[in-house]
Amino acid sequence: xxxxxxxxxxxxxxxxxxxxxxxxxxxxxxxxxxxxxxxxxxxxxxxxxxxxxxxxxxxxxxxxxxxxxxxxxxxxxxxxxxxxxxxxxxxxxxxxxxxxxxxxxxxxx
Amino acid sequence: xxxxxxxxxxxxxxxxxxxxxxxxxxxxxxxxxxxxxxxxxxxxxxxxxxxxxxxxxxxxxxxxxxxxxxxxxxxxxxxxxxxxxxxxxxxxxxxxxxxxxxxxxxxxxxxxxx
Numbered sequence: 001x002x003x004x005x006x007x008x009x010x011x012x013x014x015x016x017x018x019x020x021x022x023x024x025x026x027x028x029x030x031x032x033x034x035x036x037x038x039x040x041x042x043x044x045x046x047x048x049x050x051x052x053x054x055x056x057x058x059x060x061x062x063x064x065x066x067x068x069x070x071x072x073x074x075x076x077x078x079x080x081x082x083x084x085x086x087x088x089x090x091x092x093x094x095x096x097x098x099x100x101x102x103x104x105x106x107x108x109x
Numbered sequence: 110x111x112x113x114x115x116x117x118x119x120x121x122x123x124x125x126x127x128x129x130x131x132x133x134x135x136x137x138x139x140x141x142x143x144x145x146x147x148x149x150x151x152x153x154x155x156x157x158x159x160x161x162x163x164x165x166x167x168x169x170x171x172x173x174x175x176x177x178x179x180x181x182x183x184x185x186x187x188x189x190x191x192x193x194x195x196x197x198x199x200x201x202x203x204x205x206x207x208x209x210x211x212x213x214x215x216x217x218x219x220x221x222x223x
Contacts, residue, residue: 034211043115043202043214044153087152093209096143099153 003027004088009104012082018075020103022088025069031092033064035073037084038102044087047073078107111137113205115215122193122222130188130218132203138183139205143212144176147200159186193222 005023012018024033032051036044048055048062050071055062061074075082087102112135122128132142140161145153157167157178165178175197177189186205190197202217 036214038153041200041217041219043113043204043217046211046213049211094141094206096155096158097204097212098155099145101152 003090003098004100006086006088006100006103008101009106011106011108012075012078014080014107014109015077018073018078018082018105018107020073020075020086020088020105021070022073023070024088024090027068027090031090033062033068033071034089034091034097035060035062035086036089037082037086037105039084047086078105080107080109083107111135111205111207111213113139113203113213113215115201115203115218117218118216119219120221122220124194124222125192127189127191128193128220130190130201130203130220132186132188132205132215134184134205134213137205137207139186139207140183141206142180142186143204143206144178144186144188145202145204147202147217153202156188190220193220195222198222 032049034049035047038044048060050062064071085102085104089097114133116131142159144156147153156171157165159165159178159180161180167173180186198221203215204212206212
């Protein structure tokens, strides 16, 4: 079962930073936080993942709180193509991914 | 990143027939693959975990005799929907993981049973 809680929907103005929160208060010590997004009728696309340190790649930044009970995905300059459903998942490195309901992000021109 | 390919992308079949969906890891070996189902406006639901050379592990409530999974090689897993009915119409997605990395997902297969 999914162990994360996300707001069902968010809007963001094009060009602005999109900050997507995720609560995972029952995360265990060896579980990572993964973020994926799904554009309509496609398979999920990997964005970023982390254990306890903040991470950044070419797509996004991941900020994990010190107690690891929540995290925020940051898309620094949202574009219309970032409109998608964003999923936050906690899992061990070899285990299954259980998807929650995700956040539907709409980037507004 | 690694590539996972599904085939076909979409399929229409008659009620009562069987449909096979293939999932291939193109540039890596996947000892474990996962199959998901997604209904419109819903999240992905894990159906089963497929391990190379052994029987699949099904999630609670998923009929193993209806959704046959075969993982005969390190690069190929198949899902066969047997005796399909209209309620089996859905978006089926496979995924593969390399140990200690993220999971890679196929592009999905849209199944419509008429």
